[in-house]
Amino acid sequence: xxxxxxxxxxxxxxxxxxxxxxxxxxxxxxxxxxxxxxxxxxxxxxxxxxxxxxxxxxxxxxxxxxxxxxxxxxxxxxxxxxxxxxxxxxxxxxxxxxxxxxxxxxxxxxxxxxxxxxxxxxxxxxxxxxxxxxxxxxxxxxxxxxxxxxxxxxxxxxxxxxxxxxxxxxxxxxxxxxxxxxxxxxxxxxxxxxxxxxxxxxxxxxxxxxxxxxxxxxxxxxxxxxxxxxxxxxxxxxxxxxxxxxxxxxxxxxxxxxxxxxxxxxxxxxxxxxxxxxxxxxx
Amino acid sequence: xxxxxxxxxxxxxxxxxxxxxxxxxxxxxxxxxxxxxxxxxxxxxxxxxxxxxxxxxxxxxxxxxxxxxxxxxxxxxxxxxxxxxxxxxxxxxxxxxxxxxxxxxxxxxxxxxxxxxxxxxxxxxxxxxxxxxxxxxxxxxxxxxxxxxxxxxxxxxxxxxxxxxxx
Numbered sequence: 001x002x003x004x005x006x007x008x009x010x011x012x013x014x015x016x017x018x019x020x021x022x023x024x025x026x027x028x029x030x031x032x033x034x035x036x037x038x039x040x041x042x043x044x045x046x047x048x049x050x051x052x053x054x055x056x057x058x059x060x061x062x063x064x065x066x067x068x069x070x071x072x073x074x075x076x077x078x079x080x081x082x083x084x085x086x087x088x089x090x091x092x093x094x095x096x097x098x099x100x101x102x103x104x105x106x107x108x109x110x111x112x113x114x115x116x117x118x119x120x121x122x123x124x125x126x127x128x129x130x131x132x133x134x135x136x137x138x139x140x141x142x143x144x145x146x147x148x149x150x151x152x153x154x155x156x157x158x159x160x161x162x163x164x165x166x167x168x169x170x171x172x173x174x175x176x177x178x179x180x181x182x183x184x185x186x187x188x189x190x191x192x193x194x195x196x197x198x199x200x201x202x203x204x205x206x207x208x209x210x211x212x213x214x215x216x217x218x219x220x221x222x223x224x225x226x227x228x229x230x231x232x233x234x235x236x237x238x239x240x241x242x243x244x245x246x247x248x249x250x251x252x253x254x255x256x257x258x259x260x261x262x263x264x265x266x267x268x269x270x271x272x273x274x275x276x277x278x279x280x281x282x283x
Numbered sequence: 284x285x286x287x288x289x290x291x292x293x294x295x296x297x298x299x300x301x302x303x304x305x306x307x308x309x310x311x312x313x314x315x316x317x318x319x320x321x322x323x324x325x326x327x328x329x330x331x332x333x334x335x336x337x338x339x340x341x342x343x344x345x346x347x348x349x350x351x352x353x354x355x356x357x358x359x360x361x362x363x364x365x366x367x368x369x370x371x372x373x374x375x376x377x378x379x380x381x382x383x384x385x386x387x388x389x390x391x392x393x394x395x396x397x398x399x400x401x402x403x404x405x406x407x408x409x410x411x412x413x414x415x416x417x418x419x420x421x422x423x424x425x426x427x428x429x430x431x432x433x434x435x436x437x438x439x440x441x442x443x444x445x446x447x448x449x450x
Contacts, residue, residue: 045284045304045446048284053408053411055414056408056413059413060413063416065352065355065359065412065413066358066413067359067410068361068409068410068412069346069348069349069358069359069360069361070363071349107351107358108349109347109348109349109350109358109359109432120319122430122433124431149410151363151386151409154364183386183387183406183409184366184387184388186410242386242406242408242409273410274410275409275410
């Protein structure tokens with residue numbers, strides 16, 4: 001079995017470039033959905049809000065001003081091939097080095113505090129990135145890199161359901177989460193739903209679900225129908241873009257599932273604002 | 284949708300003209316304040332200490348800008364969730380604050396306080412920071428530089444777009 005060497009400097013440079021890109025460039029799949037919603041929207045206030053959100057996408061890219069002032073925490077899903085050896089620093093060290101550099105040179109907002117409760121000091125570096133690493137077969141390093149803002153994250157929820165809960169209970173919980181979030185989570189949203197696993201795996205599934213292709217569906221038709229039902233029910237709340245009413249409260253709902261304990265049925269709902277900044281790279 | 288072009292500070296007469304859902308374009312001086320700055324303002328009021336500004340003359344913007352890139356006036360600006368400031372807001376309103384800009388709903392207590400004192404709560408669009416950036420004429424740290432992005436920052440704006448949420 002041949003080992004493939006990747007220099008830590010290459011990882012750092014590629015991650016840096018990805019952060020730089022997502023700071024100013026939205027997921028390209030979002031704008032066509034917003035454009036369509038704008039054309040179909042009748043409410044003048046909702047139309048006005050959508051116009052601003054759409055205009056912002058072009059301005060951020062042209063003027064090199066971040067899409068959102070909350071440049072967020074950096075979340076990285078890494079899939080490290082089992083034949084890859086990163087030479088020099090560790091993967092996380094390389095990612096953090098890239099983040100520190102991007103914070104300075106891309107003028108990211110210093111948003112991360114060193115301690116959550118007793119010593120909420122802002123060291124100005126945005127470190128550390130939150131990195132989830134999985135070892136997979138192969139000779140490549142896949143990184144999915146995202147800037148996650150605080151507003152939508154704050155309105156996310158997790159509930160340990162009884163296994164006797166029915167699908168409608170879960171749909172209601174997801175819709176309730178979006179309703180409670182209202183405009184605080186900056187809709188139109190992408191809604192990631194984790195079902196199954198245990199407490200922490202369920203939350204991770206919900207997070208991962210945010211970063212699948214926006215048009216992707218769950219492979220199982222039962223869950224696929226649930227995604228559709230959830231999206232319809234969420235948009236029927238008429239919370240609308242920025243809570244100003246209208247037909248577009250969510251852009252997509254994605255469910256991810258995992259096997260779970262006989263006694264458990266965990267459900268996590270992770271919300272993503274319309275400023276959906278993420279990029280997948282392969283080294 | 285009714286539109287108003289308004290110079291800050293807003294007086295009682297300006298506020299009387301506003302209805303929920305109206306769009307406003309604000310020009311003048313706004314001061315940013317987030318969680319920690321609110322806690323410090325609250326502590327000053329409770330200790331009967333002087334505030335750094337006259338509350339009745341100012342507009343508070345719940346905002347933490349991103350750093351100013353070289354050669355630009357300001358970085359990205361936009362509202363943060365106002366509800367986090369709710370616990371501090373009634374006291375500030377009692378001491379004269381009349382204009383707040385943020386995002387999202389306020390508590391029942393804050394809503395009642397806003398109405399009782401003829402104040403106004405405006406919302407800006409979140410995640411439209413490059414758009415809002417265009418309205419900034421000047422930016423300077425005003426107080427509590429140690430807080431970084433959470434410092435009180437004085438922004439002078441021209442036609443900053445917002446919507447009336449509570450009046």
